[in-house]
Amino acid sequence: MSGARIRGWIKSRVGARLIGAASALALIGLVELAIRAGMINRFIVPLPSEILTAIPRIIVEENVLHRFWQTMQEMLWASLLLAGVGILLGAVLHRFRIMRLACETWVGALAAAPIVLMYPLFLVIFGRSATTIVMIGFAAGLAPVILKTLEGLAGTRRVLLDVGRSFKLTSWQQFWKILLPAALPSVFVGLKLGLIFAMINIVGVEFLINFGGLGQLINELAERYDLPGTYGAICFVILTSVVFFATAERLERFLRPGE
């Protein structure tokens, strides 16, 4: 292969990604060597090879798949609540203009508020249970769903609304047949954002209150001082969130072709 072709391959998207992945692996290899050489304390950072071997162990012994399912169930309930309540509130704010003018800035402020800090309050109200985790996830993800639903409904093209009026559609038909389908791409963007916020908060609260699925697993392993297990579980949660995020992104692209 000539020098120019090699340079071209390196600069291509696939080549750059492969080099990125290879350099990340090389860095992990360097860490392994530095720990073995005693340059990094192995009681603080375990050997990457130990972490790798710990992953199958935690999958089997710590029942990771069951915990994963628990977290996913919490996510599912939170997403159902988000879709039901968030889209409904967005539609109500769009329907009543005065309500929108009065409340939109409040909802925006809610999006900036650190809602997850209310988890002790939710603990008092719902107890140390999955309901607390689901409700925190729901509360944290609600604002983007409302705002994006509102944005989508308000951005419906005038000509579509006029077509609906010319067919003498009722308000309900206008919403169901014209407004909602037109707003769907924006609604899904809001749902994606809401689900990401919900997932971050669900795993976070699981960790903080030591209850539920994957978050609790990390807390338990850290309290047992099982370092390779803790790092392995963190890798597993990162992988889960990456898969979740990538799937959400694909779904968004599928729903918004051409954008």
Added chain:
Amino acid sequence: MNHGADTIAAGAATGRRVTFVRVVIITLVLGGWEALSLSGWLFRDVVPSLTAIARAIGRLLANADFYSNLGITVGEIGVGLLIGGICGLATGILLGANRFLSRAYESLIYYLGPTPKIIFFPVMIMWFGVGSGSKIAMGVVSCFFPIAISAASGMRQIDRVLILVGRSFRATTWQMVSKIYLPAMREPVVNGVRLGLGVAIIGTLLAETKLSNRGMGYLIIQAYSTFDMPRMYALLIVLFVLSIGANAVIGRFGGAGMRKA
């Protein structure tokens, strides 16, 4: 002329109606809260009366201990935002300026961004101890990603002409960063810092609630442990007001373009 006057009058009428609706909503929420507090439907003190919460806010604001804990948390968040912001900005500029680096590494940052950062807390405790160091580290890890992603995207939006002008004047790398890149990407960077501040506040405070003996997170979890609900509500209200206020102040630096967005 009359049309203009009509428009102004209609705007003023709408403004009055919006204020009226807001007053009604606030009254309904506060009235509903007070009624729920007096009803006894929930466990005692779960929904304390408004006067109890107001008294708790007053006591909190008059307490010197509150300010020392607030100072510690603000300091941890500030240092975390500073370190994470500088690292994120530098990474974003590098990724935005170099297509190869962007293709090789940006997807890693993009996908790690939404990971729940609190899961790194056990690691941070082992690396930086149980004191302020681990909380600052949580702030750094939290705010790095949104700032890096925003800076990389802002870097790619810079008008090519500006970069060529800088190069034609033979500007040094530092001059390019300080005179061309940063001023031209102010809005995305400010947006990134806003997002970064929000997540740094959450990361730092959650770490304080998990393991600390000082700071606002510690005060919240202490109020929970002693079931001092009015104090907990007071702390949450004060924190929410401060967070939203800080977010709004940073947002002001973004300029008109950001408000439009």
